Amino acid sequence: MDVITRRQLKALWKLKLRLLERFWHQRDTMYRWTMLISLLFSALVALVMGAGTGWLVYSLMPMGKDPSVGPQMIQLIWLGIFLIISVVWVVSPLLFVIKNESLTLDVSRLTRYPIAYRTLHGFHTLLSLLDPWTMFYYPMVIAMLVAVLAQAGAGLFISMSALLMLWVLVHTAWSRLFQDLITVLFNSRKLREILSLIVIVMVILVAFVPALITERTAFEQLAKIKAPNLELFLAQWPTWRKMRPLLEFFLYATPAGAFVQALSGLVYEQPRWWLEGCISLFGWLVLANISGIALLRSLFSEPPAIVASTASSSPLFAKWRLPGLAFDLRVMVLKELRVYFRSLLGKLSFFLTPLLVVILRLVGLGASGAYAPASLLLGMTVYVFMTSLFLYINYFGPDGEGFKLYLLSGMSERRVILAKNLALGLFAGAEFAIVLVLYTALYRQPDVDTILFGIGSFVALLMGVLSMGNLLSMRFAGFMDLNQTQYRQSNGTPILLAIQVLSMIAGVLGFALWIAHRQHEPLWLVGLMLAGLMSTGWWLLLPFSASLFKEKRWQILEEVTKKE
Amino acid sequence: MAQQHPLAPLSIETIQLHRRFGDFTAVESLDLEVPQGAFFGFLGPNGAGKSTTIKMITGLLQPTSGEIRLLGQDIWKSPEKVKRQIGVVPEKLHLFERLTAAEYLEFVGAMYGLDEEMILQRSNELLALMELDERKERLIADFSHGMKKKLALAAALIHNPRLLFLDEPFEGVDAVSARILRDLLIDLTSRKVTIFLTSHILEIVEKLCDHLAIIHKGRLIAAGPMQSVLNRLASEQPVGTASLEDAFIQIVGQGRGTRQLSWM
Numbered sequence: 001m002d003v004i005t006r007r008q009l010k011a012l013w014k015l016k017l018r019l020l021e022r023f024w025h026q027r028d029t030m031y032r033w034t035m036l037i038s039l040l041f042s043a044l045v046a047l048v049m050g051a052g053t054g055w056l057v058y059s060l061m062p063m064g065k066d067p068s069v070g071p072q073m074i075q076l077i078w079l080g081i082f083l084i085i086s087v088v089w090v091v092s093p094l095l096f097v098i099k100n101e102s103l104t105l106d107v108s109r110l111t112r113y114p115i116a117y118r119t120l121h122g123f124h125t126l127l128s129l130l131d132p133w134t135m136f137y138y139p140m141v142i143a144m145l146v147a148v149l150a151q152a153g154a155g156l157f158i159s160m161s162a163l164l165m166l167w168v169l170v171h172t173a174w175s176r177l178f179q180d181l182i183t184v185l186f187n188s189r190k191l192r193e194i195l196s197l198i199v200i201v202m203v204i205l206v207a208f209v210p211a212l213i214t215e216r217t218a219f220e221q222l223a224k225i226k227a228p229n230l231e232l233f234l235a236q237w238p239t240w241r242k243m244r245p246l247l248e249f250f251l252y253a254t255p256a257g258a259f260v261q262a263l264s265g266l267v268y269e270q271p272r273w274w275l276e277g278c279i280s281l282f283g284w285l286v287l288a289n290i291s292g293i294a295l296l297r298s299l300f301s302e303p304p305a306i307v308a309s310t311a312s313s314s315p316l317f318a319k320w321r322l323p324g325l326a327f328d329l330r331v332m333v334l335k336e337l338r339v340y341f342r343s344l345l346g347k348l349s350f351f352l353t354p355l356l357v358v359i360l361r362l363v364g365l366g367a368s369g370a371y372a373p374a375s376l377l378l379g380m381t382v383y384v385f386m387t388s389l390f391l392y393i394n395y396f397g398p399d400g401e402g403f404k405l406y407l408l409s410g411m412s413e414r415r416v417i418l419a420k421n422l423a424l425g426l427f428a429g430a431e432f433a434i435v436l437v438l439y440t441a442l443y444r445q446p447d448v449d450t451i452l453f454g455i456g457s458f459v460a461l462l463m464g465v466l467s468m469g470n471l472l473s474m475r476f477a478g479f480m481d482l483n484q485t486q487y488r489q490s491n492g493t494p495i496l497l498a499i500q501v502l503s504m505i506a507g508v509l510g511f512a513l514w515i516a517h518r519q520h521e522p523l524w525l526v527g528l529m530l531a532g533l534m535s536t537g538w539w540l541l542l543p544f545s546a547s548l549f550k551e552k553r554w555q556i557l558e559e560v561t562k563k564e
Numbered sequence: 565m566a567q568q569h570p571l572a573p574l575s576i577e578t579i580q581l582h583r584r585f586g587d588f589t590a591v592e593s594l595d596l597e598v599p600q601g602a603f604f605g606f607l608g609p610n611g612a613g614k615s616t617t618i619k620m621i622t623g624l625l626q627p628t629s630g631e632i633r634l635l636g637q638d639i640w641k642s643p644e645k646v647k648r649q650i651g652v653v654p655e656k657l658h659l660f661e662r663l664t665a666a667e668y669l670e671f672v673g674a675m676y677g678l679d680e681e682m683i684l685q686r687s688n689e690l691l692a693l694m695e696l697d698e699r700k701e702r703l704i705a706d707f708s709h710g711m712k713k714k715l716a717l718a719a720a721l722i723h724n725p726r727l728l729f730l731d732e733p734f735e736g737v738d739a740v741s742a743r744i745l746r747d748l749l750i751d752l753t754s755r756k757v758t759i760f761l762t763s764h765i766l767e768i769v770e771k772l773c774d775h776l777a778i779i780h781k782g783r784l785i786a787a788g789p790m791q792s793v794l795n796r797l798a799s800e801q802p803v804g805t806a807s808l809e810d811a812f813i814q815i816v817g818q819g820r821g822t823r824q825l826s827w828m
């Protein structure tokens with residue numbers, strides 16, 4: 001390595017450390033502790049998983065020596081395990097894909113310097129060895145090493161370590177490649193939005209799993225599934241034998257396969273298998289490296305096309321009219337609606353609940369009749385707000401510099417708040433209407449009583465959430481988005497508060513519903529009462545919000561125009 | 565190239581440079597020749613293709629076709645070697661905001677392969693010259709736009725480049741700093757550094773540069789030594805519109821005419 005490359009690598013390393021240190025120091029104690037605890041927890045999970053994997057490797061080893069089972073059977077099981085680990089390992093950085101220069105070195109800032117793509121890529125890849133998600137796999141690797149040495153003898157230490165090292169490097173390199181690929185994809189706004197949508201839907205679906213399990217039918221279905229057991233599996237071996245070509249394909253055509261090949265070579269004393277496996281793993285490493293460098297080069301010299309971004313402002317929203325509103329209100333409401341629907345977060349929050357209703361129906365939730373129709377509808381309505389909560393507590397963040405217009409135009413504070421409320425009301429109302437239609441189409445024809453209760457509870461929720469937003473948006477004005485790691489990011493307090501308030505309102509509604517059911521009261525009356533109550537509360541709070549806005553407007557201006 | 569002057573070797577030379585974004589052609593058949601030691605002004609209205617051109621020349625954006633030679637070498641064939649001899653202040657500064665100015669210069673110096681001692685000495689000098697030394701310990705994130713520009717320029721100078729590229733260097737810089745910048749740039753040209761500067765303001769280019777090229781909608785309209793281009797501009801002008809600004813606007817604003825607001 002020449003002097004210049006060495007100096008460059010040193011500088012990059014120093015830069016990375018400095019940025020990480022700054023990142024850490026800028027956080028408050030609370031943030032640091034939560035981060036530490038979550039890191040420790042993840043490491044613990046990895047340790048347990050690692051021990052489990054090690055144990056599986058360990059306990060299956062002698063079986064392969066049994067002629068009635070044969071190494072191939074064991075290879076198959078190992079292949080299954082390591083394929084999963086392999087995929088999770090490569091894909092796991094997706095959870096961490098955050099645009100933050102402190103955490104990842106943004107290559108676009110380095111393009112102007114005389115640094116070879118090779119050097120940069122090598123450095124980048126090596127840094128990944130220290131990334132949290134990579135480190136989680138080390139306990140697993142160590143557990144495997146211990147397991148194999150315990151079973152097959154310490155004489156294998158060097159060859160096993162070499163194999164494991166290759167295994168780690170291959171995944172680091174592929175996960176790096178995967179991340180760069182994601183970066184390329186993320187450069188396209190459309191793809192980025194779709195990907196984020198998928199991730200969030202997955203997260204929320206996972207959150208629904210408990211509800212799914214508590215469903216009566218789900219219980220029954222679960223009981224029907226027998227725990228997978230190895231004996232049963234072994235008994236079916238002849239059928240598996242037919243899949244041998246497939247097995248061999250995976251053994252030769254995936255890194256996990258190469259690893260299993262080499263591992264069984266060690267365990268079953270077949271040096272040739274070990275060598276084949278290692279060579280193949282090395283091949284995977286080289287492949288990742290070559291494609292990684294090529295990808296980096298294209299990242300460097302081909303910026304994302306900004307073409308068609310103008311065309312994507314859909315004519316649908318451009319043509320909206322809102323008859324019957326005062327001109328200034330109408331203009332502002334339209335502007336807000338356009339902003340929501342043209343932003344990733346707005347679109348996400350609008351379509352998430354309808355999408356979930358459809359998906360959950362497909363999964364079978366709520367179909368069994370375990371839930372009363374009204375409570376199911378209420379749950380969906382709460383979700384309409386849950387998925388878009390941050391819109392209600394962050395009125396001015398997205399306005400940015402545009403906020404100045406409110407101050408310059410001489411529009412009254414009350415009118416600004418009204419316009420924001422109206423826009424949010426229309427936004428939520430449209431979403432609720434879609435949910436209602438989906439509910440009718442997918443679940444059952446609700447009776448008039450249920451529908452009226454649904455509408456009443458929607459209005460009650462909306463008014464409650466708006467009242468809360470009218471206060472929180474003034475108090476915590478800084479821009480929020482899903483990326484909570486950004487420099488000077490406001491903390492999570494407002495969103496936590498909002499979730500609590502929303503839960504409280506939902507709890508009151510649920511309680512009222514329960515009482516109405518018990519007393520056989522008409523549901524619509526309950527809905528109407530709650531809606532009336534909440535609307536009155538909102539109306540009474542409005543002047544207070546307006547004066548709060550007036551008092552805080554300069555502070556808000558400062559917050560929303562603060563540069564990153 | 566055929567018509568290369570033996571007396572004035574070329575610092576920058578582009579041959580039939582093209583860049584397309586999808587269907588849109590941002591830069592078309594661009595032939596530029598910048599002699600060594602020239603103070604070259606690249607003038608054009610917003611969206612003319614100046615930044616696209618400068619990015620291609622400095623190896624930050626792949627040309628669709630065409631050739632680029634810097635100091636006789638193709639930057640796209642040996643990027644590291646050529647990049648060591650040029651300094652760039654791009655349109656988007658892209659500094660590492662969580663470093664201090666001194667730390668940033670240290671990083672940049674090392675990227676160009678300088679040793680520590682030299683970096684420290686030059687960085688101190690540069691910070692003093694740009695009047696950033698009082699703010700040495702502050703994070704770049706807290707700098708104003710003009711200060712960031714000055715820092716980016718300091719970073720582009722630390723490795724003693726033979727060629728300096730500046731994309732709109734005077735945008736967002738106050739009058740005092742602009743004066744410092746100007747004096748510095750003029751001083752650099754006297755030391756045989758070639759400067760390539762883009763701007764959309766004729767006045768800046770006219771005052772500073774000795775060579776001028778005008779680009780409009782991705783096409784080169786005029787190029788050459790300042791006086792000859794200006795003379796050409798003046799000669800193509802209808803009598804009466806003497807000012808050069810008028811001439812420039814006339815050329816780039818062809819067919820647009822003057823427009824008026826109906827209500828004012």
Ligand SMILES: Nc1ncnc2c1ncn2[C@@H]1O[C@H](COP(=O)(O)OP(=O)(O)O)[C@@H](O)[C@H]1O
Pocket residue numbers: 303304305306307585588590608609610611612613614615616617
């Ligand atoms: N990545 C890109 N994708 C699509 N069009 C681009 C891209 N970069 C620049 N353009 C277009 O190329 C034209 C020239 O841009 P630019 O070189 O930045 O102009 P300027 O002369 O103002 O610096 C503009 O019309 C711009 O929209």
Ligand SMILES: [Mg+2]
Pocket residue numbers: 614615616655731732
């Ligand atoms: Mg530009």
